[in-house]
Amino acid sequence: MLTTVTAGALTVRGISVGGVYTSLAVPELRLVLDAGSSPRSAAAINTILLSHGHADHVGALPAMLGIRALSGKSRPPRVVMPSEIVDDLMAALAALSKLQRFPLEIEPIGMQPGDEIELRNDLRVRAVRTFHPVPSLGYLVTRRISKLKPEYQHLPGPEIGARRRAGEDILESEDRLELGYATDTLINALDHAPDLFAARTLIMECTFLDDRKSVEAARAGCHVHLDEIVERAERFTCEHLVLMHFSQIYRPDEVAGILDARLPPWLRKRVVPFVPNKPYWPG
Ligand SMILES: [Zn+2]
Ligand SMILES: [Zn+2]
Numbered sequence: 001m002l003t004t005v006t007a008g009a010l011t012v013r014g015i016s017v018g019g020v021y022t023s024l025a026v027p028e029l030r031l032v033l034d035a036g037s038s039p040r041s042a043a044a045i046n047t048i049l050l051s052h053g054h055a056d057h058v059g060a061l062p063a064m065l066g067i068r069a070l071s072g073k074s075r076p077p078r079v080v081m082p083s084e085i086v087d088d089l090m091a092a093l094a095a096l097s098k099l100q101r102f103p104l105e106i107e108p109i110g111m112q113p114g115d116e117i118e119l120r121n122d123l124r125v126r127a128v129r130t131f132h133p134v135p136s137l138g139y140l141v142t143r144r145i146s147k148l149k150p151e152y153q154h155l156p157g158p159e160i161g162a163r164r165r166a167g168e169d170i171l172e173s174e175d176r177l178e179l180g181y182a183t184d185t186l187i188n189a190l191d192h193a194p195d196l197f198a199a200r201t202l203i204m205e206c207t208f209l210d211d212r213k214s215v216e217a218a219r220a221g222c223h224v225h226l227d228e229i230v231e232r233a234e235r236f237t238c239e240h241l242v243l244m245h246f247s248q249i250y251r252p253d254e255v256a257g258i259l260d261a262r263l264p265p266w267l268r269k270r271v272v273p274f275v276p277n278k279p280y281w282p283g
Contacts, residue, residue, distance in 0.1 A: 002039050003276045007201045007240035010179065014039055016244040016274055018207040018223070021056050022183065023064075024244070024274070029123065029141060033181050033203065038063035043071050047119055050081040051183050052136035053088065061089075062096045065104045076105035080117070080125065083110030084135035111137060113193075124175075128193035130185035132222045138182035140195055146171045176200065180238070183245050186219060187228040194235070202238040203274075205245035209258045212249055226262055233267050241267070244274035252276050 004013040014024035014037065021036035025045055032048040038060040048064075051057055061079070068077065081089065086108045093104045109117065113129035122145070128138040149172045152160055164170055180199035182189050190196045196204070207223035218225035223245075229236070246255055252275040259271055 001276055001278060002041070003274060005242065005272045005274055007203075007242050007272050010201050010240075012203065012242055012272075012274060013041065015276075016246075018205065018245040018247045019056055020248060021060065022245055023057075023060065024203065026179065029143075029179060030120075031141070031179075032064075033139075034058070034183070035061040035064050038067055040067055040071075043067040043073065045077075046073075046075065047078045047080065049125065049139050049181065050079060050085075050089075051130065051138065051181070052082065052132055052134050053085045054132075054134065054184065057184065058089065061106075062093065062100075062104050065093075065106070066100075066102075069102070076107050078109055078119075079106040080109045080111060080127075080139075082127075082135040082137045083112055086110040113137065123178075128182070128189065128196065130182055130189040132184045132186075136184060138180070138185065138189055138193065138196065140177060140193070140199060141179040141181075142175045143178045144173050144175055146173050148172075179203070184222065185224065186222050187224045187232070190232070190235075197232075197235045198237050200238065201240040201242065202236070203242040203244060206243040207245050207247050209246065209250055209255065210262070213247070226258070230262060230264075233264050236267060236270070239270060240272060241270050242272045242274050246273075246275065252278070 010026055010028050012024050016022040022034045023037040024033045025042045030045050032042045032045045034057040036056040036059055097104045111127040113127050116126040118124050124142050126140045130136045130138045152170045177199040180196040180202040183205040205224050206226055208218045208225040215225045215227050255273045255275045
């Protein structure tokens, strides 16, 4: 059962339970974030950003590749990941290809913190450092948009049209931080890459929510506790904050209430909890 939420102009669709599986598609940006589950709808998307190599984030990649083949996609997807795990992932896919008697192909792109690549003409992704016991990355996606130069912004439409027809250069481009993604990390990743705070939409983990798990215990596992978000509340200038990767110790139907009680109301308004409207599993 997939969950779908909207965060401004973006849709986030997929499934996420901390330690169990996480895979989110953002169709407007043509991106899949992690491959811990293989929803059929994600198979149509050609770029996958992997945060790290834990099974709850990459375990379903072979199934995702199989579904792509079934749906007639012949081009291997681009899979962006920490450069340290490229060889291991390719070896795993080679072993599974042998097992299946069917080639599971990807176009691997290894990145280091600070690297940036073009995804398409108007879209770029930058890798940022995250802190987990294995090689890991967060991502910042920027979109280049065209807008009127400031000196033209006050002009009426017909005048702008006339100037444009006369060949005046009325547009300038601006790089907009469209999306940040940070999961399976100490919250310090945000302190080291403060652009994450400022992305229009930030999708980040908040694995633990209250004193059923202490901040110290959360940090020992390299995960984020809600207390640490509350501590930094003023810094979250993002328009939408999608919190996900909640631990299964919280029932989906209690997450929103905990956020209501613990977040400052102005920040709570921007927070979109990524939880299903049904229990994670029966019983
Ligand atoms: Zn995880
Ligand atoms: Zn992990």
